[in-house]
Amino acid sequence: MRYKLLVFDWDGTLIDSAGAIAACIQAACRELGLPVPDDARASHVIGLGLQDALAYAIPGLPVAEYGRVVESYRRHFLARDPDIPLFAGTREMLAGLRRRGHLLAIATGKSRTGLLRALEGTGLASLFAATRCADQCASKPAPEMLEALMRELGMQRARTLMIGDTVHDLEMAARAGVDAVGVSHGAHPKAELLAHAPLACVESTVELDQWLLEYA
Numbered sequence: 001m002r003y004k005l006l007v008f009d010w011d012g013t014l015i016d017s018a019g020a021i022a023a024c025i026q027a028a029c030r031e032l033g034l035p036v037p038d039d040a041r042a043s044h045v046i047g048l049g050l051q052d053a054l055a056y057a058i059p060g061l062p063v064a065e066y067g068r069v070v071e072s073y074r075r076h077f078l079a080r081d082p083d084i085p086l087f088a089g090t091r092e093m094l095a096g097l098r099r100r101g102h103l104l105a106i107a108t109g110k111s112r113t114g115l116l117r118a119l120e121g122t123g124l125a126s127l128f129a130a131t132r133c134a135d136q137c138a139s140k141p142a143p144e145m146l147e148a149l150m151r152e153l154g155m156q157r158a159r160t161l162m163i164g165d166t167v168h169d170l171e172m173a174a175r176a177g178v179d180a181v182g183v184s185h186g187a188h189p190k191a192e193l194l195a196h197a198p199l200a201c202v203e204s205t206v207e208l209d210q211w212l213l214e215y216a
Contacts, residue, residue, distance in 0.1 A: 003179070003216045005155040006097060007146060009164035010108040010115065012046055012186025014094075015122070017084045018165070021046050022187075024080065025057055028072035034058055034065075046187040047109040047166040049139025086122055087185065089205040094127045097212065103153055106131040107145040107162070107172070129153060141171030146178055161199075161216060163208070170196035183208055 012018035022042035029036045037057045045053035054066050061069070097104060104127055108115055112133045119125040130152050137144040150160055162173035165186025170193060173180035182193035182201040193201050199215070202208045 001101060001216070003102070003159055003161040005103045005105060005150070005153055005160040006212070006216065007105045007107050007149055007160065007162045007178075009047060009162075009166070009169045009186075010106055010110060010118065012165035013163060013169075013183055014090050014124075015084060015086050015118065016185075018043060018046050018187040020077065020080045020084055024073050024076040025053075027076045028069050029058060031072050031076075032068060034061065034069070043187045047140050047164070047168040049109055049134035050111075052139045053109070081117070082121065086124075087205045089209060091122075091124065093205055093209040093212075094124065096209065098127055100213075102216070103129045103155070105129055105149045105153065107140070107149060107164075107169075108132070109134045109140060109168075111135045140166075140168035141175060143172055143176035146172060146176035150176075150178075165193075167192055167196055170198055181208070181211065 008014055011021060022039060025042045026036050035058060041057055045057045050070060051066065054061060054069060094104060106128055110133055112135055115131060115133050130149050132145040132148050137148055146162060157177045160178045162169060162178050162180040163183065164170065165183045166188045170180045170182060180198045182198040184190035184193060184201055184203050190201055200211050202211055
């Protein structure tokens with residue numbers, strides 16, 4: 001086993017939520033009469049912490065306005081949340097990795113409340129040894145989430161692998177001195193992920209599972 005600790009992003013990596021998140025950002029802006037970001041801009045912020053996401057998605061938005069945008073976004077997202085599916089094969093992949101002896105963790109731009117709700121809804125909470133969210137650590141691509149997870153679980157950088165669907169995940173891994181694998185079925189295009197030189201860039205959960213079985 002090369003990598004004992006496998007750290008997964010959540011949205012767009014394990015669950016097919018990237019499109020819903022972008023649409024809810026756009027819906028909130030439309031509802032509040034703010035400039036509506038195009039699909040690429042709205043998708044780019046997935047994985048970032050709230051303030052960084054809003055600063056990029058709505059340039060020039062006063063910080064005093066963040067609260068009402070967040071309230072509108074959350075209302076739109078919560079209406080969709082129960083129907084957002086895991087990517088096909090995710091549950092089986094994670095269970096298989098646990099059986100093979102890997103430690104699993106999550107590093108996500110979601111809030112702690114949002115991640116707990118998602119884990120409860122999917123029934124995956126028991127598979128993960130530890131989690132870090134954007135309201136606990138500095139937002140991606142800062143390395144703090146990965147560093148905190150490695151400290152908590154007593155894991156060296158060389159035994160840790162980050163898996164995510166955005167350049168923010170790959171940049172976080174690079175800053176933490178950790179290897180990374182990209183998945184291109186989420187928020188960011190494959191070409192953008194490959195520009196950050198991950199060990200691999202896979203196109204599906206099935207392909208990810210096969211790569212991890214062979215190389216992790």
